[in-house]
Amino acid sequence: MALRAALRSRSGLSGLLSQRSSCSSDIRMCVSPLLVPQERNYSTPPKIRVEFDQSTGVAVMHMQSPPVNSLSLDFLTELCISVEKLEMDKSCRGLIITSAQPKVFSAGLDITEMYGKSPEHCGAFWRSVQEMWLKLYGSNMVTIAAINGSSPAGGCLMAMTCDYRIMADNPRYNIGLNETQLGIVAPFW
Ligand SMILES: CC/C=C\C/C=C\C/C=C\CC/C=C/CC(=O)SCCNC(=O)CCNC(=O)[C@H](O)C(C)(C)COP(=O)(O)OP(=O)(O)OC[C@H]1O[C@@H](n2cnc3c(N)ncnc32)[C@H](O)[C@@H]1OP(=O)(O)O
Numbered sequence: 334m335a336l337r338a339a340l341r342s343r344s345g346l347s348g349l350l351s352q353r354s355s356c357s358s359d360i361r362m363c364v365s366p367l368l369v370p371q372e373r374n375y376s377t378p379p380k381i382r383v384e385f386d387q388s389t390g391v392a393v394m395h396m397q398s399p400p401v402n403s404l405s406l407d408f409l410t411e412l413c414i415s416v417e418k419l420e421m422d423k424s425c426r427g428l429i430i431t432s433a434q435p436k437v438f439s440a441g442l443d444i445t446e447m448y449g450k451s452p453e454h455c456g457a458f459w460r461s462v463q464e465m466w467l468k469l470y471g472s473n474m475v476t477i478a479a480i481n482g483s484s485p486a487g488g489c490l491m492a493m494t495c496d497y498r499i500m501a502d503n504p505r506y507n508i509g510l511n512e513t514q515l516g517i518v519a520p521f522w
Contacts, residue, residue: 379397380397380398380407380408380411380412381394381396381408381415383418383419385422385425390425390426390427391426391427392419392425392427392429393428394415394429394431396430396431396433396434397432397433397434399434400434401434401439402432402437402438402440402488403439403443403444404439404465406443406454406457406458406461409462409465410461413461416468416469416472420472425474426474427474427475428472428475428476429477429479430469430491430495431479432482436505437483437488438481438482438483438484439484439487439488439491440483440485440486440488441485441486441487441488441489442462446458462487466490466491466494469491470494475497476494476496476497477495477499478491478495478499479499480498480499480506480508483506484506484508485507485509485511486510486512489509489510
């Protein structure tokens, strides 16, 4: 419901984008080396589950945030912390990212994080988006997106930052960038 409300109100999204565009030139400087999980609500189930096989050196990261693994601040924070932990374990050489949700890899940025929120919250959210793709793109591990469902927008961005992508062969699964349809303009970064 909140997504539909946000999509109806383009002004909410464009407000966010104009804010972010104004600080787009210093996005890299905004990125913190470590995301502090201040806003993680520990009473909720984990959104990320990692299985690491010591014998192969390969970790599988299951995204398990119902219904559609949308990239909320909490989700991105957990994901980045999980990647950091694996990075610190030198025996982990490869990372496979996949979805535990049926039919959807990731629905992209959580629209509800961009609608009716304070500038501070929007800033923290945007930094977490940047942190996610910089961390995956810059990872020393071999990263693979096992795309077992639709992966629009930010979901596509996440997949694109991996070294390899393998997508389930199902005509119902979509992947690509749809910001223009949403009225979002990707800022410089
Ligand atoms: C912008 C620049 C960013 C970075 C700069 C760096 C690089 C630039 C390069 C890339 C840019 C990356 C861009 C990111 C922008 C975004 O990601 S904006 C988000 C765009 N996402 C979408 O438009 C996806 C919309 N959703 C869908 O298409 C479908 O929901 C989906 C195919 C994923 C699943 O379909 P289905 O299984 O039928 O489920 P429902 O549609 O019924 O949805 C179930 C509930 O989930 C809610 N929901 C869906 N998507 C989102 C979302 N993105 N955020 C929050 N909530 C979402 C939906 O409302 C349903 O909830 P309800 O049951 O109604 O309560």
